[in-house]
Amino acid sequence: MNPKSSRRNNAAISGAKAIITSASVAATIGGWMLMADASQGQGLAPVPVQVVNAQSVSIGLPPLNIAVPTVVPAQDITVNGGQTVTQPAPQQQTQPQVTDPNAFGNQQPFPFTNTRSSR
Amino acid sequence: MSNPYPPNPDINAINPVFSRRTFLAILGAVILAVAFTMLVLPLLVPGLAASLTSSEGEGYWYLSRVSGFVAYLLLWASTVMGLIITDRLARLWPGGPAAYDLHQYFSIIGIAFTLFHMLILLGSRYIGYTVVQLFIPFTGAQYRPLWIGIGQLSFYLALVVTFTFYARSWFGSQGWRRLHYLSFAFFLFALLHSVYSGTDTNTFWAGPLYWLTGGVTLFFTVYRIAFTRRRARPRLTN
Numbered sequence: 001m002n003p004k005s006s007r008r009n010n011a012a013i014s015g016a017k018a019i020i021t022s023a024s025v026a027a028t029i030g031g032w033m034l035m036a037d038a039s040q041g042q043g044l045a046p047v048p049v050q051v052v053n054a055q056s057v058s059i060g061l062p063p064l065n066i067a068v069p070t071v072v073p074a075q076d077i078t079v080n081g082g083q084t085v086t087q088p089a090p091q092q093q094t095q096p097q098v099t100d101p102n103a104f105g106n107q108q109p110f111p112f113t114n115t116r117s118s119r
Numbered sequence: 120m121s122n123p124y125p126p127n128p129d130i131n132a133i134n135p136v137f138s139r140r141t142f143l144a145i146l147g148a149v150i151l152a153v154a155f156t157m158l159v160l161p162l163l164v165p166g167l168a169a170s171l172t173s174s175e176g177e178g179y180w181y182l183s184r185v186s187g188f189v190a191y192l193l194l195w196a197s198t199v200m201g202l203i204i205t206d207r208l209a210r211l212w213p214g215g216p217a218a219y220d221l222h223q224y225f226s227i228i229g230i231a232f233t234l235f236h237m238l239i240l241l242g243s244r245y246i247g248y249t250v251v252q253l254f255i256p257f258t259g260a261q262y263r264p265l266w267i268g269i270g271q272l273s274f275y276l277a278l279v280v281t282f283t284f285y286a287r288s289w290f291g292s293q294g295w296r297r298l299h300y301l302s303f304a305f306f307l308f309a310l311l312h313s314v315y316s317g318t319d320t321n322t323f324w325a326g327p328l329y330w331l332t333g334g335v336t337l338f339f340t341v342y343r344i345a346f347t348r349r350r351a352r353p354r355l356t357n
Contacts, residue, residue, distance in 0.1 A: 020224065020228065021228060027188075028232075032167065032170075032181050032185050035170075035184070039177060
């Protein structure tokens with residue numbers, strides 16, 4: 001190999017090495033940028049969404065509306081004449097007394113119903 | 120026409136890939152690249168700086184993943200370059216001496232990126248490796264310890280194969296060649312580590328990349344075995 005060709009060959013190899021090194025560093029930094037960017041897109045910057053051409057669609061039976069009365073606790077009631085009837089305060093509820101009719105002392109004497117005279 | 124590539128090239132006649140001047144030039148380039156990365160890039164892309172200073176330091180994890188791919192590709196290129204040298208396919212392109220030179224260069228820069236791939240993990244609080252866990256195989260239990268350990272073994276094999284080139288006079292030509300067969304184990308381990316511990320293996324691009332690199336290496340290995348047998352046969356008959 002003549003010296004001129006050898007010099008050209010060495011220059012080509014040096015160029016190839018420079019390209020390999022630069023490409024490797026660029027790939028590393030580029031990959032890092034892509035991953036950092038992708039990560040930011042996922043976690044930190046939510047993409048705004050917009051609904052386009054939205055239509056109301058009813059499927060099947062129409063919705064059933066049933067009026068349900070609402071029960072609220074009674075407050076003071078104003079009647080004619082301007083008198084206010086306040087709701088009585090709840091009183092202690094007493095349990096109904098249950099007595100055993102057969103218990104001793106509760107037994108009533110059996111009534112005589114003999115209306116016929118026996119002769 | 121004389122054959123520029125003798126059948127048994129003298130390994131001792133090949134100069135190391137780095138002269139002192141080249142080494143200083145690469146060192147200067149690395150210092151410039153680091154300065155650019157640390158000073159200019161955060162101004163251009165604020166997200167990068169944020170990824171390094173975040174609570175878990177995801178940026179270090181991203182850098183480790185990316186540099187792992189770059190290191191794998193560089194070391195794969197070195198392996199293929201070595202195979203085409205012995206197959207004599209290097210005669211077609213890029214030529215024997217250039218192939219030797221690039222083979223060494225790919226190895227050294229691949230090892231540099233592998234070291235970066237490992238050491239940058241020290242900054243990540245996400246994975247939390249210690250220096251000991253990074254350098255002693257199978258000691259890091261945080262994440263797929265078997266496949267990480269295989270990757271660590273692969274790194275040491277690459278170190279042995281690459282740096283014994285500078286001590287080949289100690290081993291002798293034959294011993295050095297035998298030692299160089301560790302390259303096959305190294306590449307297999309690197310591939311297994313990449314496939315089974317890589318978090319990007321299931322992406323649409325990483326899987327085909329592994330198949331392609333593995334397939335090309337297998338092709339050139341088979342070609343080399345066939346080439347060696349074909350060369351050996353006439354010797355036996357003589």
